[in-house]
Amino acid sequence: MEIFWYIVLMTMLTIYVILDGYDFGAGIIHLFFAKTEKDKKAITSAIGPFWDANEVWLIASGGVLFFAFPTLYASSFSGFYLPLIMILWLLIFRAIGLELRGQIHNKMWETIWDKAFGISSLLLALFFGIALGNVVRGVNLGMVTDGVSAQEPHYFFLPLWNSTFSPHAEHLGIIDWFTLLLGVVGVVALTIHGANWIIFKTNSDLNQKLKKVVFNLNIVLLALVIISLLLWHNIEPKPFHNFMEHPWVWIFPIIAFTGLFGLFKVKSFKKDGMGFLFSSLFLLGGLTSTVASIFPKVLPSTNDVNPSLTLYNVAAHEYGLSVGVYWFIIAAVLVGVYMFVQYRVFKGKMDDVGYGEH
């Protein structure tokens, strides 16, 4: 039963990253590349009817985490207290930036909310990458000093950083050079992803330029991925253990690299949706590979005193998990129907939807 919910949770989180990822990416593109009012309108129209529903995947994933793995939810949400609350603030800024911009036609008003939308999208992409880095690196569970736990074995708290910025310090921070690197990977990957979505959903004048941006950033992304993989060894002593034990797991990195290399052909794609497909594959493969490399751990311990959190020692009780399957399947089918309807009505290019003009 734990495995079922683990797969459900990881699937939902992956869907969240792919969907809201393009929203963040669109925000970053908006910040750096949208010069004219027309460009900006194309970008907000491309994500306008979707971003809210996309964000629901985060809330729903949070709900499933809470219900199926309450100990992990309690441990990680209190331990990562500061970045999580800041993510909330950024989500709020981003949402009001998008929603309020069109309410008043005034240059200053529009500039303020454009920047709020763009900057918070950028920071969110960075924070989510950093978050992934923290999960890979692990935390000091039980807040051990000199071999003695100061807290129950599954609780911890991390400040935003410590003075060394090192992922090997006894008392870690949220931001160190390793997690920051993954944060940058997050920003680059989601910028590419957002650009692909805009190309897919609009006939904007930006599209030609964005194809070049995707190509160039993809080179950067490839370099960053190679560097991260080399440094990975420094963080996780046996990064390929699961891959050696279960060769089928190689499917995940293969998916990631298919996406990554596929994007180099961005300029010759016949269909505008191809780029988005490939960047989605990269995100899917990248996330699943990362998660697979630490499986069955869900939050590694960096000390020898307290064991890592695994999906088995953080799960809720059997009965609740079993009964949840019934309502979850019904709900999942309904969600599928909603998404089908939503993407069907707003299929094709979105330039004319006139988002934010209500």
Add this chain to the structure above:
Amino acid sequence: MEDMLFYDRMQFAFTITFHYLFPQLTMGLSLIIVYFKWKFLRTKIDKYNEAAKFWMKIFALNFAMGVVTGIPMEFQFGTNWAKFSELTGGIIGQTLAMEGMFSFFLESSFLGLFLFGEKLMGQKLHFLTGFLVFLGSWASGYLIIATHSWMQHPVGFEILENGKFVLNNFGALFSNPWLLPSYLHNQLASVITASFVIAAIGAFYLLNNKHSDFGRLFVKTGVIFGLISSVLVAFPTGDWAAKNVVKHQPVTFAAMEGIFESEDGGSEIVLVGQPDVVNKKLDNKIAVPNVLSFLTYQRWDAQIKGLNEFDESVYPTNIPGLYYSYHIMVGLGTIFIGLMLLASIQLFRKKLYKTKWILWSLMFMLPFPYIANTTGWYTAELGRQPWLVYDLLRTADGISPTVSSGNTLFTLLGFIGLYLLLGLLFLMLAGKIISKGPETTQQI
């Protein structure tokens, strides 16, 4: 430790109070917008569709505020109440996860269609999307109140040796006797908020001689919905909810009503008076003898347990706060019924639109349903203290063990600043929509 508990509670109280200003209008207003859409489909009179479109603008703004302030609520169970989440997550996580899966997806998917899809879909489908948004928001309320009811009156669980609460009967979560009365009471209260808002904006237009056509429609709709919901919120649903408190949380009931001592021969109902917890009495009390006994047990001489019958360790932690919350809610509820009744009589006599003082009253009544809803929730929440799970898990034992009070104060201050900004923006933009008024041009 005391500090940690204090700031955790303040942050939750502040963020939930601010958050719930928005969903209460969302839920009630979605019902009334669906009503306008339905009238339009039936009568083909454009005014109804234009009214629906006008309120959809306010709805969209209000909904966005509800969403952005709602996400922090779900996060805070983990960030600030980790121990509570760890111990009870297998149960309350169940209903909260269902809320995400069943209602948030429904609302958010169809809200986009409802707001932007009218010309793509045609009127019937547009009505349907509006109805689904309404359904989603009411389902969300249901699942939140199911969660709330379990905390007030836990059912269908057992406690393991390690202190964890585990579910053993899923159905019990939904047949909880606390759930239905609370849900109906709460939903009617949200219809009250929407009715009063609509009536207030209508009155504002009439008194200004602007958009008078719409002014009349809004006042009429607001008064009719307002009268029905104001009556039903008190009786029978408020009465049911209160009887649950009497039965399952008698000490809370005593504190709510300001009954310090049990009285043989029947308890009085307190209308006015300030509780003095130290000397266990009410100052300058005005009370009507025996009425509380009658309302509670339908017998004039029935005995109601006073606070004196309970141990102080189970007293609600803030007795005056609880007492005032309850009395403000009940007092305002009574005023709502009175005003809506008078307005309805004038409406029936076809004199409402010219009765200036009622229009003025309707306009100035706008903030009060928000206050009544908020104090109603304070009654429920302060009434449950000092418990998170009634009689089983104390609030002090539910906080995150590793988050220092300094960090919580930091985020609390951040929330206060951010929400002040949100509140200002909301008022400014809602004011702009209202002063512009409904558009009578044909739809695009």
